[in-house]
Amino acid sequence: NLSDRLEPILKKLKGRGKLNEENIRESLREIRIALLEADVNFKIVKGFIARIADKAVGSEVMESLTPGHQVVKIVHEELIHLLGSESSQITFSRQPPTIILMVGLQGSGKTTSAAKLAKKLKDEGEKPFLVPADVYRPAAIEQLNILGEKLDAEVFATNEQKDPVKICRNACAEAIEKGLNPIIIDTAGRLHVDEKLMKELKNIKVEIEPHEILLVADAMTGQEAVNIAQSFDNSLGIDGIILTKMDGDARGGAALSIREITGKPIKFIGVGEKLEALEAFHPDRLASRILG
Amino acid sequence: FKAKKVDESLMIDKLEELLISADLGVKFTLQVLNDLRKDIKERKIKESREIKDFLKEKISGMLTKKNAEILCRNDSPHTVMVVGVNGSGKTTTIGKLAYQYSCEDKKVLLAAGDTFRAAAIKQLQIWAERTCSDFISHQDGADPSAVVFDSMKAAKARGKDILIIDTAGRLHTNTNLMEQLKKIKRVICKEMEDGPHEILLIMDATTGQNGLSQAKMFHEALHLTGIVLTKLDSTSKGGIVVQIIDELKVPVKYIGIGEGLEDLKVFNPEEFANALF
Numbered sequence: 001n002l003s004d005r006l007e008p009i010l011k012k013l014k015g016r017g018k019l020n021e022e023n024i025r026e027s028l029r030e031i032r033i034a035l036l037e038a039d040v041n042f043k044i045v046k047g048f049i050a051r052i053a054d055k056a057v058g059s060e061v062m063e064s065l066t067p068g069h070q071v072v073k074i075v076h077e078e079l080i081h082l083l084g085s086e087s088s089q090i091t092f093s094r095q096p097p098t099i100i101l102m103v104g105l106q107g108s109g110k111t112t113s114a115a116k117l118a119k120k121l122k123d124e125g126e127k128p129f130l131v132p133a134d135v136y137r138p139a140a141i142e143q144l145n146i147l148g149e150k151l152d153a154e155v156f157a158t159n160e161q162k163d164p165v166k167i168c169r170n171a172c173a174e175a176i177e178k179g180l181n182p183i184i185i186d187t188a189g190r191l192h193v194d195e196k197l198m199k200e201l202k203n204i205k206v207e208i209e210p211h212e213i214l215l216v217a218d219a220m221t222g223q224e225a226v227n228i229a230q231s232f233d234n235s236l237g238i239d240g241i242i243l244t245k246m247d248g249d250a251r252g253g254a255a256l257s258i259r260e261i262t263g264k265p266i267k268f269i270g271v272g273e274k275l276e277a278l279e280a281f282h283p284d285r286l287a288s289r290i291l292g
Numbered sequence: 293f294k295a296k297k298v299d300e301s302l303m304i305d306k307l308e309e310l311l312i313s314a315d316l317g318v319k320f321t322l323q324v325l326n327d328l329r330k331d332i333k334e335r336k337i338k339e340s341r342e343i344k345d346f347l348k349e350k351i352s353g354m355l356t357k358k359n360a361e362i363l364c365r366n367d368s369p370h371t372v373m374v375v376g377v378n379g380s381g382k383t384t385t386i387g388k389l390a391y392q393y394s395c396e397d398k399k400v401l402l403a404a405g406d407t408f409r410a411a412a413i414k415q416l417q418i419w420a421e422r423t424c425s426d427f428i429s430h431q432d433g434a435d436p437s438a439v440v441f442d443s444m445k446a447a448k449a450r451g452k453d454i455l456i457i458d459t460a461g462r463l464h465t466n467t468n469l470m471e472q473l474k475k476i477k478r479v480i481c482k483e484m485e486d487g488p489h490e491i492l493l494i495m496d497a498t499t500g501q502n503g504l505s506q507a508k509m510f511h512e513a514l515h516l517t518g519i520v521l522t523k524l525d526s527t528s529k530g531g532i533v534v535q536i537i538d539e540l541k542v543p544v545k546y547i548g549i550g551e552g553l554e555d556l557k558v559f560n561p562e563e564f565a566n567a568l569f
């Protein structure tokens with residue numbers, strides 16, 4: 001890991017004094033490699049390393065640290081700062097029902113996360129309403145219905161309706177009738193470059209004006225995380241991110257890329273397939289994980 | 293002389309960004325570019341405009357691993373076990389494979405080995421219907437090994453040409469679930485001496501460096517015969533497979549380029565290498 005790789009470099013940097021370009025160059029190189037291996041986007045790493053160099057150069061080396069350790073400390077703090085604050089909140093609207101729209105690429109974990117979110121909110125005393133708006137994937141509606149049943153949460157009956165926009169509109173009307181809150185809408189996975197399907201999401205947004213649009217992203221996403229997040233944000237405006245499959249060993253650098261490019265908060269992380277496996281986001285833990 | 297050197301280093305910087313952005317990995321990219329600098333020095337490349345083509349050829353060469361000969365045992369149905377992490381595209385890829393085989397007039401049986409995830413069995417059943425394939429399943433929560441055992445008996449008894457086994461998605465770091473896969477393979481090996489004809493790892497092209505770790509663990513557990521790289525219709529280049537093939541020598545057999553039945557193509561190393569640039 002990074003500490004092991006920095007060991008030999010740090011051993012060479014004895015003593016105190018100020019950090020300068022010379023004595024931090026090698027450390028920055030190792031850190032750059034660590035971030036790229038963690039899947040942080042190339043351009044974002046470039047900007048990040050430049051900012052670190054700015055912060056580090058000229059700073060007084062602290063009593064207890066070698067220059068190399070000092071650089072790592074600055075990097076760690078900067079990562080935490082960038083990743084945003086701890087969070088696990090859905091912002092409820094003053095005018096119920098609150099409408100939450102789950103969006104993202106194919107297979108990222110939207111359907112499972114929608115159910116996990118419903119479980120969390122149900123445990124907190126809410127009455128969530130799950131809406132299956134994926135009319136394309138075989139058995140997608142079934143999937144959400146089974147999960148809803150497991151949770152004993154209401155699932156909107158689409159009754160053979162094939163238009164996702166109409167499904168969403170009817171579901172919102174029904175939620176108001178039944179006093180259900182919040183509405184959690186599961187949508188079909190789609191590519192950020194699929195114009196027709198991105199337009200479908202825009203139409204849904206115009207129709208029901210969701211309060212929270214959550215981008216569900218896979219923790220193992222590579223360099224394209226930036227373009228993916230930017231496209232969804234430009235098309236729809238993202239309010240928050242759910243990072244799934246964090247129970248694996250993906251370093252999760254995509255999270256930094258997504259956060260940097262959208263400026264939106266990571267609200268939850270998925271840590272397994274069970275419906276309980278939704279956790280609050282801790283920036284310090286992810287920072288350590290990204291550094292490796 | 294000097295001008296050419298500056299030109300070259302600018303070009304190599306651009307290539308570094310290009311290859312890393314294609315998910316080839318930083319260390320692997322630096323290695324490739326180091327070799328490139330050597331080749332340029334040894335005058336293997338005379339003009340800087342040849343550099344890109346030189347690299348394309350080199351990478352295409354890395355991707356062309358001699359396909360492990362598929363053991364042709366005529367006494368049993370061609371058995372394919374499909375594995376991979378959650379959401380990579382296993383079930384959909386099986387649908388596409390079944391469609392290809394059905395177009396060749398082969399008799400296909402699909403086995404619902406994912407007995408865990410909500411509506412997984414139903415999802416595969418729909419693909420079976422769409423491709424006129426036969427279908428074997430047990431109830432939700434059944435032992436996947438039992439489904440596999442049954443499906444092998446049925447494939448033989450019903451005179452099927454092809455048996456494709458779907459398994460539940462799992463993270464390669466989950467020891468229990470990887471053991472479950474090994475058990476499924478053992479069950480297959482009990483019925484056919486040399487085990488399944490194919491064990492395919494399905495990998496999402498959007499995956500970053502974690503893809504190498506996935507491939508290593510699945511290969512270690514099962515000894516893969518091939519990889520299917522899905523979702524190449526997205527903007528990700530899937531460069532992680534270059535490292536995977538280079539290190540593990542497991543070939544990429546197919547690529548997935550969409551969500552429909554026909555969206556499966558045989559892997560072409562030259563096309564893939566060209567598309568990276």
Ligand SMILES: Nc1nc2c(ncn2[C@@H]2O[C@H](COP(=O)(O)OP(=O)(O)OP(=O)(O)O)[C@@H](O)[C@H]2O)c(=O)[nH]1
Pocket residue numbers: 104105106107108109110111112113134137140187188189190244245246247269270271272273277378379409461463
């Ligand atoms: N290990 C793990 N698996 C997860 C997590 N979240 C979802 N999954 C699994 O990932 C796979 C895909 O999840 P889905 O909820 O179907 O993904 P999706 O985004 O709805 O997929 P599409 O609708 O096809 O786009 C399933 O096998 C889930 O059980 C997680 O946090 N950890």
Ligand SMILES: Nc1nc2c(ncn2[C@@H]2O[C@H](COP(=O)(O)OP(=O)(O)OP(=O)(O)O)[C@@H](O)[C@H]2O)c(=O)[nH]1
Pocket residue numbers: 106107137189191376377378379380381382383384385406409412459460461462494522523524525526547548549550551555
């Ligand atoms: N764009 C695109 N989407 C794909 C491709 N292959 C699969 N998908 C989509 O990816 C999502 C997940 O596919 P599945 O076949 O359910 O994946 P899986 O590996 O079986 O998932 P689990 O069983 O839950 O682990 C679905 O929405 C598919 O339509 C592909 O080549 N391109």
Ligand SMILES: [Mg+2]
Pocket residue numbers: 110111112134137140186187188189
């Ligand atoms: Mg879904």
Ligand SMILES: [Mg+2]
Pocket residue numbers: 382383384406412458459460461
């Ligand atoms: Mg599946």
